[in-house]
Amino acid sequence: MIIALNGTATMYCNLLTDIRIAKETGYDAIEIIGSKLYRYLDQGLTLEHLKSQLQGFPVVALGFVQDIERQEPDDYAALLQESEKMISLAEKLSCPMVQLLTGPLDPSGPYKGLPEMPWPELRKLVAKNLAAIADIGAQHHVRFYLEPLNWVPLHSLQQTLELIDAAGRDNVGLVVDFWHQWDCGTTPDQVAKLDRKLIYGAHFCDSLERHGSRGSATQPGRRVWTGGGHIPLKEWVDAVLATGFDGWWACELFSPKHWELDPWETARLLKDTLKYMLF
Numbered sequence: 001m002i003i004a005l006n007g008t009a010t011m012y013c014n015l016l017t018d019i020r021i022a023k024e025t026g027y028d029a030i031e032i033i034g035s036k037l038y039r040y041l042d043q044g045l046t047l048e049h050l051k052s053q054l055q056g057f058p059v060v061a062l063g064f065v066q067d068i069e070r071q072e073p074d075d076y077a078a079l080l081q082e083s084e085k086m087i088s089l090a091e092k093l094s095c096p097m098v099q100l101l102t103g104p105l106d107p108s109g110p111y112k113g114l115p116e117m118p119w120p121e122l123r124k125l126v127a128k129n130l131a132a133i134a135d136i137g138a139q140h141h142v143r144f145y146l147e148p149l150n151w152v153p154l155h156s157l158q159q160t161l162e163l164i165d166a167a168g169r170d171n172v173g174l175v176v177d178f179w180h181q182w183d184c185g186t187t188p189d190q191v192a193k194l195d196r197k198l199i200y201g202a203h204f205c206d207s208l209e210r211h212g213s214r215g216s217a218t219q220p221g222r223r224v225w226t227g228g229g230h231i232p233l234k235e236w237v238d239a240v241l242a243t244g245f246d247g248w249w250a251c252e253l254f255s256p257k258h259w260e261l262d263p264w265e266t267a268r269l270l271k272d273t274l275k276y277m278l279f
Contacts, residue, residue: 067103
C-alpha cells in the first residue's frame with residue numbers, strides 16, 4: 001500500500017516544497033497537482049532540477065486534464081493538446097498515470113459542457129474522446145484515472161464504469177474519490193463490488209454535505225478536516241480494501257482554513273489518520 005501526498009493538502013506551497021514536505025513527513029510518494037508543475041516550468045525552471053529534488057521519490061500520478069467531453073473542433077483540438085502536454089510531462093517524470101476530469105469544471109466560465117443530452121449519446125461522445133486520449137497515452141506508457149465531478153452531467157459511478165467500457169481501452173480506470181462519490185450517492189457496498197483492476201487510486205477526504213447531495217462547483221462541502229465531516233471514513237476505506245486494491249492512496253484536503261496552518265503538521269496528521277484506518 002502506498003500513501004501519497006496530494007498537493008491540495010498543501011495548496012499554498014509550491015511544488016518543491018510539496019516534495020520536501022512529503023519526504024519529511026513520511027509519505028511514500030506524491031500526487032502532483034498540474035497547476036503547480038506548470039507554474040514551476042513557467043518560471044524557466046527545468047525538469048532536470050525537479051527530478052534532482054525528487055531523487056527517485058515516486059510520483060504516482062499527475063493531475064489533471066479537465067472537461068474531457070469537449071466536442072467543438074477548437075475545443076477538441078485543445079483537449080488533445082492539453083492531454084499530450086501532460087502525458088509528455090508524466091513520461092519524463094516516470095509518472096505512470098494522468099488524471100482526467102469530467103466537466104464543466106467551472107460552469108461559470110465560457111465552457112458549459114454538454115447539458116441536457118441523453119445519456120447514451122453523451123456516453124458515445126465522451127467515450128470517443130477518452131479513447132483518443134488513451135491512445136496518445138499508450139504511446140508513452142501512461143494510464144489514466146477518471147474522476148467524475150459530482151456537479152456535472154457525467155458524475156455517477158455507474159456512468160463512469162459504462163464510459164470506461166465504451167472507450168474500450170485497457171489503460172483507463174478510475175479513482176475512488178470519497179467526496180465526489182459520497183456526494184453522488186455512491187455507497188460502500190457499491191465500491192466493494194468494483195473490479196480492483198479498474199481502481200487506479202483512492203482519494204481520502206471528507207464532506208460536510210449529506211449523502212447524495214451532488215455538491216457544487218464552489219465545493220463548500222470540502223472545507224472540513226478529514227474525519228470532521230459526515231463520511232464514515234472507516235467504512236469507505238474498508239470498502240476499497242474489500243476489492244483487493246493495493247495501490248496508492250492520496251490525502252486530499254480542500255479546506256482554506258487548514259491551508260493557513262503549518263503544512264508539515266497538516267500533511268503528517270492526514271497521513272497518520274489514513275495510515276491508522278488502513279492498517
